[in-house]
Amino acid sequence: MVNFKKRMNRPYIILHMISSVNGKILTEPWRHTRAWENVKDTFDEMYKSFETDGWICGRVTMEKDFSDETPQLITPDFEISGDYYVGDETAKSFAVAVDPSGKLGWTKNEIDGDHIIEILSNKVSNEYLYYLQRRKISYIISGKDSVDLVSAFQRLSELFPIKSLLLQGGGYLNGSMLNLGLVDELNIVVLPITDLNEGPTSLELGNYRKLNMVNDLTLVSADAKKNGEVHLRYKTLNSKTIR
Numbered sequence: 001m002v003n004f005k006k007r008m009n010r011p012y013i014i015l016h017m018i019s020s021v022n023g024k025i026l027t028e029p030w031r032h033t034r035a036w037e038n039v040k041d042t043f044d045e046m047y048k049s050f051e052t053d054g055w056i057c058g059r060v061t062m063e064k065d066f067s068d069e070t071p072q073l074i075t076p077d078f079e080i081s082g083d084y085y086v087g088d089e090t091a092k093s094f095a096v097a098v099d100p101s102g103k104l105g106w107t108k109n110e111i112d113g114d115h116i117i118e119i120l121s122n123k124v125s126n127e128y129l130y131y132l133q134r135r136k137i138s139y140i141i142s143g144k145d146s147v148d149l150v151s152a153f154q155r156l157s158e159l160f161p162i163k164s165l166l167l168q169g170g171g172y173l174n175g176s177m178l179n180l181g182l183v184d185e186l187n188i189v190v191l192p193i194t195d196l197n198e199g200p201t202s203l204e205l206g207n208y209r210k211l212n213m214v215n216d217l218t219l220v221s222a223d224a225k226k227n228g229e230v231h232l233r234y235k236t237l238n239s240k241t242i243r
């Protein structure tokens with residue numbers, strides 16, 4: 001069992017991405033490649049090996065790969081107050097979605113047993129909050145026009161038994177979290193392919209707040225597999241905890 005020391009006020013965050021040699025992350029164009037064929041059956045085992053308390057994705061990734069309905073918006077006949085809601089007091093593992101405006105729809109409050117927590121901004125409607133409460137999906141509201149990720153992660157630590165999270169994309173969530181000093185480790189699986197299609201890389205920033213545009217990393221390990229993929233593990237310099 002991995003022993004994660006909890007960082008002051010926020011979970012330990014490990015970024016994990018599958019990447020082409022030139023940093024691209026949209027995997028659809030790779031499905032016909034030899035490299036994909038070699039690696040595709042190992043993903044579940046890879047994710048589980050991190051032994052975190054949950055995982056986190058941006059709205060686009062969640063919408064594409066996990067969200068399973070259009071939210072049913074009904075105006076509540078009571079006032080919805082407070083900046084958080086806990087839908088399952090007993091949950092022990094978590095799927096966290098950064099969804100500033102409240103766009104994602106879920107038929108259940110869990111994904112493969114991981115309880116869903118929505119990270120929202122104040123842009124979210126009462127109708128959407130009411131929808132989440134009817135579904136018993138947890139949420140945290142943090143930030144005015146966009147999500148305040150720093151305080152959202154502090155609230156995650158306070159409200160849920162979350163000491164560690166696997167950050168699983170996409171590029172815009174990864175980049176904006178790294179930029180804010182919220183990433184402790186980077187684990188990149190580089191497949192032996194190049195990809196010249198348009199699309200995000202593992203780390204993008206877009207219009208999110210710009211702070212540290214260049215960051216030194218410490219290499220922890222570089223493991224070349226026989227199929228040609230390379231597993232790279234780095235620590236960020238702001239990571240003060242030992243895994």
Ligand SMILES: NC(=O)c1ccc[n+]([C@@H]2O[C@H](COP(=O)([O-])OP(=O)(O)OC[C@H]3O[C@@H](n4cnc5c(N)ncnc54)[C@H](OP(=O)(O)O)[C@@H]3O)[C@@H](O)[C@H]2O)c1
Pocket residue numbers: 016017018019024025026027057058059060061062064098099100101103146147149168169170171172173174176177200204208
């Ligand atoms: N190769 C891999 O290992 C891997 C892993 C995961 C995903 N992917 C691929 O990556 C693609 C999606 O990546 P992406 O970079 O376009 O999208 P993304 O990071 O999944 O989601 C971006 C959205 O998340 C919300 N968001 C992200 N950062 C935020 C921040 N700092 N503050 C507030 N909201 C924030 C925003 O939602 P709103 O637009 O609603 O404001 C934003 O548009 C998918 O095609 C997926 O398949 C690949």
